[in-house]
Amino acid sequence: MIETSGLTRHFTVRAETVEAVKGLDLRVETGELVALLGPNGAGKSTTLRMLTTLLAPTSGTARVAGFDVRAQQREVRSRIGYIGQGNGAGHTQRGRDELVSQGRAYGMSTSAARARAGELVESLDLTAVADRVVSKLSGGQRRRLDIAMGLIHAPALLFLDEPSTGLDPQNRANLQDHIRRLRADHGTTIVLTTHYLDEADSLAERVIVIDHGNVIADDTPARLKAEHAGDRITLTFDNATQAERVIGHHALGIAEGAHVTRSGPQVVLEVPGGAQIAPKLLRALDDALIEVVSVEVARPTLDDVFLTLTGRSLREDVSLKEKKA
Numbered sequence: 001m002i003e004t005s006g007l008t009r010h011f012t013v014r015a016e017t018v019e020a021v022k023g024l025d026l027r028v029e030t031g032e033l034v035a036l037l038g039p040n041g042a043g044k045s046t047t048l049r050m051l052t053t054l055l056a057p058t059s060g061t062a063r064v065a066g067f068d069v070r071a072q073q074r075e076v077r078s079r080i081g082y083i084g085q086g087n088g089a090g091h092t093q094r095g096r097d098e099l100v101s102q103g104r105a106y107g108m109s110t111s112a113a114r115a116r117a118g119e120l121v122e123s124l125d126l127t128a129v130a131d132r133v134v135s136k137l138s139g140g141q142r143r144r145l146d147i148a149m150g151l152i153h154a155p156a157l158l159f160l161d162e163p164s165t166g167l168d169p170q171n172r173a174n175l176q177d178h179i180r181r182l183r184a185d186h187g188t189t190i191v192l193t194t195h196y197l198d199e200a201d202s203l204a205e206r207v208i209v210i211d212h213g214n215v216i217a218d219d220t221p222a223r224l225k226a227e228h229a230g231d232r233i234t235l236t237f238d239n240a241t242q243a244e245r246v247i248g249h250h251a252l253g254i255a256e257g258a259h260v261t262r263s264g265p266q267v268v269l270e271v272p273g274g275a276q277i278a279p280k281l282l283r284a285l286d287d288a289l290i291e292v293v294s295v296e297v298a299r300p301t302l303d304d305v306f307l308t309l310t311g312r313s314l315r316e317d318v319s320l321k322e323k324k325a
């Protein structure tokens with residue numbers, strides 16, 4: 001459905017070159033639900049804008065739905081839906097009329113556009129609000145209307161740029177359900193960008209991690225976590241001296257191959273199979289008469305994966321962005 005080779009986009013800002021996307025080689029198969037995950041400025045939107053023909057690549061090639069994004073823009077556009085970061089829907093028309101106008105813009109007859117709008121209004125839970133003026137809709141309703149606009153011509157491939165940014169948790173969960181259903185009911189191929197780690201984890205079956213314009217990992221969330229981040233066992237002791245003593249103790253040998261660090265009175269072991277190792281570890285420490293105040297086992301998150309790969313936390317980058325916004 002998507003195939004890129006060496007896809008690259010530079011921008012020139014005050015005589016300086018910004019390499020927004022650097023030589024992207026990507027394949028997305030029909031029916032996949034893929035998330036592009038990365039911090040602010042990683043190149044996610046630029047990638048989407050090239051794949052949707054809104055921005056010309058500086059070099060490299062991309063074929064989308066079988067057509068070249070540079071030479072066959074019209075063919076690509078008629079086969080895809082794109083929902084950008086801004087609000088696509090206008091403000092003065094009623095939601096249903098917006099949908100019909102959009103369908104007409106894609107060359108549909110008025111009756112076909114009306115029928116399709118009716119289906120989408122129902123499947124995206126907009127029945128109660130479709131006849132209100134768009135400017136009166138809530139953020140979540142408007143986002144769902146945006147999605148309906150992107151789907152009016154029944155595209156086989158849908159691009160969503162940060163679909164849930166700015167929504168409250170309940171609306172976000174609701175939207176995610178709609179996205180899942182789209183895939184399940186219509187087999188729509190979906191490519192979305194997000195900087196919400198939990199969203200990428202729970203929604204996408206494949207996560208492509210992008211940083212500084214490069215793909216740094218590409219796999220299922222489960223495999224990314226298994227490969228790049230272990231479980232984390234945090235042992236808390238009475239004081240830092242005690243914790244320091246434990247670091248060199250042979251009792252930790254139970255957690256073979258663990259990456260061990262200390263922070264104050266805590267010792268953190270990063271190791272696969274943490275839930276199974278933790279009870280054995282506690283027994284070994286008990287046998288050595290070392291008292292543990294508390295223990296916690298945490299499964300890795302995609303943030304741990306990002307941290308392992310880049311040395312930075314995606315969460316920090318995102319909270320910075322949210323603070324600025």
Ligand SMILES: Nc1ncnc2c1ncn2[C@@H]1O[C@H](COP(=O)(O)OP(=O)(O)OP(=O)(O)O)[C@@H](O)[C@H]1O
Nearest residue numbers: 011013018020038039040041042043044045046047
């Ligand atoms: N029109 C433009 N002119 C100049 N620089 C740009 C332009 N668009 C994007 N960039 C730069 O390209 C880089 C990648 O930006 P892009 O918007 O693709 O990142 P992103 O991963 O989508 O980030 P965000 O999560 O903030 O949307 C950034 O350094 C950005 O400043």
